[in-house]
Structure formats: C-alpha cells, structure tokens
Amino acid sequence: MTMTSEWTELAGRTLACCADIAACSEVPGQITRTFLCAPMHDAHARLDAWAASLGLQAREDAAGNWRATRRSTNPTARTLVIGSHLDSVPNAGAYDGVLGVVLGLALLDALGDTPLPYHVELVGFSEEEGVRFGVPFIGSRALVGTAGELLDVADAGGRTVAQAIADYGLDVGRLDEARLTGDVLGYLEMHIEQGPVLEAEGRSLGLVEAIAGQSRLNLTFAGKANHAGTTPMHLRRDALTGASALVLAAETLARNTPGLVATVGSLTPLPGASNVIPGEVHLTLDLRHARDEVRLGALDQLLTVGDGIARERGLTFTHELRMEEHATPMDPALTALLGEAMRAEGHPASPMVSGAGHDAMLVGQVWPAAMLFLRSPGGLSHHPDESVLEEDVEAALRTSARFLRLLAEREEAR
Structure with a gap:
C-alpha cells in the first residue's frame, strides 16, 4: 500500500x-x-x-x-x-x-x-x-x-x-x-x-x-489545631503553612532542575474549618525524571527540606512511599x-x-x-x-x- x-x-x-x-x-x-x-x-x-x-x-x-x-x-x-x-x-x-x-x-x-x-x-x-x-x-x-x-x-x-x-x-x-x-x-x-x-x-x-521514572508519596505534617482568633502567630503550630512551604520548595526545585517535574496533586488540611488552625495536613508528592539518580536525589532533598520545615515550625513530618517505577x-x-x-x-x-x-x-x-x-x-x-x-x-x-x-x-x- x-x-x-x-x-x-x-x-x-x-x-x-x-x-x-x-x-x-x-x-x-x-x-x-x-x-x-x-x-x-x-x-x-x-x-x-x-x-x-x-x-x-x-x-x-x-x-x-x-x-x-x-x-x-x-x-x-x-x-x-x-x-x-x-x-x-x-x-x-x-x-x-x-x-x-x-x-x-x-x-x-x-x-x-x-x-x-x-x-x-x-x-x-x-x-x-x-x-x-x-x-x-x-x-x-x-x-x-x-x-x-x-x-x-x-x-x-x-x-x-x-x-x-x-x-x-x-x-x-x-x-x-x-x-x-x-x-x-x-x-x-x-x-x-x-x-x-x-x-x-x-x-x-x-x-x-x-x-521517566516515578516516585509517588503520601506526606503528613502534624502540628496543633487551635482557635484561629485567640492564638497569636508566634505561638502557632500550623501544619498547613508547613505543608505550603514544602509545596513551594518542590516547585522551586523542579523549575531549577532540567527535566524534573514535581506535583502536589492532593492537599487535605484537618479539621478543615475556616476558624481553626489546621493541626494536620495530608498531601501527595509525585516526582518524575528520565534519570533515576536525578529523581532520587531530588526526593532526598525534598524530604530533608520537609524535616527542616517541621523542626522550625514545631511540627512532625512523616512520609510513606506509595509507588516507585524506575x-x-x-x-x-x-x-x-x-x-x-x-x-x-x-x-x-x-x-x-x-x-x-x-x-x-x-x-x-x-x-x-x-x-x-x-x-x-x-x-x-x-x-x-x-x-x-x-x-x-x-x-x-x-x-x-x-x-x-x-x-x-x-x-x-x-
């Protein structure tokens, strides 16, 4: 033909x-x-x-x-x-x-x-x-x-x-x-x-x-839920601000690393009320790159950043690997x-x-x-x-x- x-x-x-x-x-x-x-x-x-x-x-x-x-x-x-x-x-x-x-x-x-x-x-x-x-x-x-x-x-x-x-x-x-x-x-x-x-x-x-290889994780920042009106800013343990800092860190790292893409596709603050400081936040992280060593290096870097954010803000930070494909x-x-x-x-x-x-x-x-x-x-x-x-x-x-x-x-x- x-x-x-x-x-x-x-x-x-x-x-x-x-x-x-x-x-x-x-x-x-x-x-x-x-x-x-x-x-x-x-x-x-x-x-x-x-x-x-x-x-x-x-x-x-x-x-x-x-x-x-x-x-x-x-x-x-x-x-x-x-x-x-x-x-x-x-x-x-x-x-x-x-x-x-x-x-x-x-x-x-x-x-x-x-x-x-x-x-x-x-x-x-x-x-x-x-x-x-x-x-x-x-x-x-x-x-x-x-x-x-x-x-x-x-x-x-x-x-x-x-x-x-x-x-x-x-x-x-x-x-x-x-x-x-x-x-x-x-x-x-x-x-x-x-x-x-x-x-x-x-x-x-x-x-x-x-x-591209993929790493998909579930991440959690835990702090302390409290009254939004009576808790001064310097005494808060706001899990959502900690999670937000990591989201921005992931975006910055991906923008500065050729070929790397980083996505936080889900972010859930708890208890989820407008007048309550979020005491816990669950979020996902998806990292992809054509070279495994770049992807895994970026993942290590972001988890270290997460630990640092938690220490600075009086939070705990935990992570669970859901999927990894080479x-x-x-x-x-x-x-x-x-x-x-x-x-x-x-x-x-x-x-x-x-x-x-x-x-x-x-x-x-x-x-x-x-x-x-x-x-x-x-x-x-x-x-x-x-x-x-x-x-x-x-x-x-x-x-x-x-x-x-x-x-x-x-x-x-x-």
Whole structure:
C-alpha cells in the first residue's frame, strides 16, 4: 500500500474503529473501561472483525489481553510485539492506549501479503491505568510473566484479580500461558503524547528516548489545631503553612532542575474549618525524571527540606512511599531505526522523554522497546475531549510501515 489516498483511507478507518471501541463503556455517555469489565468483550469483538478480514485469528489470553499473530514464512523467526492498552481512566477520551492497538491492526492491513522475516504479535493489553486495583500494567505484566504476584490484590469491592479473571470467563490457572516465550526481537508502541510539546513545536510525531521514572508519596505534617482568633502567630503550630512551604520548595526545585517535574496533586488540611488552625495536613508528592539518580536525589532533598520545615515550625513530618517505577530508556538500536524511518518520511526525529507511564515501561525492562508519539491537540488527555489529527494518524502509519521494512532489512542481514 503506497498510494496517498489509500493511507488516508486507512487513517480514517483507524479513527472510526477507535470511535466504535469508545462506545464500549461501563458508564452510559462516558468512556470508562476498567480491567476485565463486561464491555471489554465488545471492544475485543470490534478488533476481532478487522483481524478476521486480514486472515488473522484473534484470541484472549488468561489475563484478558487481546492478541493476534501474523506468522512469518520462517517458522524459526523472532517476534516483534506491537501493542498498547484497551482499558481507560473514568470518563476518558477515545485514543489513550486504544489508538496504538488499532494502529497496529491498520499497519498489518497495510502490509497485505508482504512477507516479513519475523513474526508480529499484536497485543491489546487488558489493563494499564491501575484504576480498578490500584496497580497498573496488569496486562503487560502477564505478557512478561510477572502478573501472578498480583492475583490476591483486591479492588474496592473486595474482588481479587484472580476472581476478576474468573468473573470475566477466563481460567486463572492458565495465566502462565499468557507469557510470551521464544525469541523476541523487540516491542513497538504507538501512543498519543498526552502533553503539549509536539503541538507547541509544530510536530506530528515524536521519538521517545526514555520513559521517566516515578516516585509517588503520601506526606503528613502534624502540628496543633487551635482557635484561629485567640492564638497569636508566634505561638502557632500550623501544619498547613508547613505543608505550603514544602509545596513551594518542590516547585522551586523542579523549575531549577532540567527535566524534573514535581506535583502536589492532593492537599487535605484537618479539621478543615475556616476558624481553626489546621493541626494536620495530608498531601501527595509525585516526582518524575528520565534519570533515576536525578529523581532520587531530588526526593532526598525534598524530604530533608520537609524535616527542616517541621523542626522550625514545631511540627512532625512523616512520609510513606506509595509507588516507585524506575526510568526505562528505550532501546538505542530500535530507537535509531525508528528515527531513521521518521526522517525518511519527512519528520524530525528529535528525542523526547515520556513523563507518563506506558506499557513500554514494563516490556522495555525485558525486551528492546521503541515508542512513537502522536501529537495531542491542546495537550489534552484523560479527558472526554481528547483528540488526534487524521494527518498525524496517517503519518504514524507511514512511519511505522517504513520502520517495519527497515527492521526486516536488519533481520535479513543477521
């Protein structure tokens, strides 16, 4: 498939398929699709129909991942995995995750009967967002063989991951069979950027060089609640002013550290009355950077600042680490090949860092991974107004098709 009109038609079909899947939702009028909810069956059916038209037999593994395989004529060939996720946050947009899966199908459609010296395993991961169980990447963990350790994790209703798998109609006893075995040559994920950088730079596509590591913490400042009118300023132990000082310290440190982002997304003063000095404040801290040593150094610095603020103000300061994910660099060889494909299609291949987590973060710790971003209009994601441009979808298809050809040349030269 080389004609411009055919690429445009395929880009339109990709967007139409995303719209069809958006209708598969737990909440009428919204896009909400959590791990192994009933509407996920309907989402898979939409993908099944397109896969069947390409002569591919789709299947669900025991973790609920949707999978389809395009076999090479060489039975001993290595496998390229193309994937992203099919679950969503509550009241989501239509493209986060889903677009990458559908682009994979469209790419196989574009290949037609063109032989490849490697197998292609297309995966729509059942879970990436962490909404239902508070733990992300259940689908990709299953692919790499580490999901078994999560089977006893329970959701808000008390149902465990193992029970959710059974409720969906799958056999948790076959979870080990979800692991991809054999010689895997790499992983490709296509995903909307979910941020404003590409749009600000007037670029359709972005070459991801690394996925930022993350530290998420719960922090608490405790002082003494007291009457707002009768307690002089110099005798107060105000937990909120202490927490506010740390919030500003985090912002200042991030502004002065290239690539570091720091977010306090939740701050709860107690007792929460307008005429009472806050005696306790709970807040969250989210730190991200492409280099773990920078992120961890910043975290140590901010915790030291928190201790100092507490001493100066007569408070106590405690912290609890909720989540830590190591930074994941993309594979240099695959990334260089993807960059070559971008330039050949007329797109700059300036590297960028993903501040959001993706399945490539998990898969890239096991197999070589590369990641291609598509521009997010308005920098908007995790929102019903999330969108993507048809011209960017076409650009991603052309670029990824060229990447597959370059990868084929590399494999044949081995």
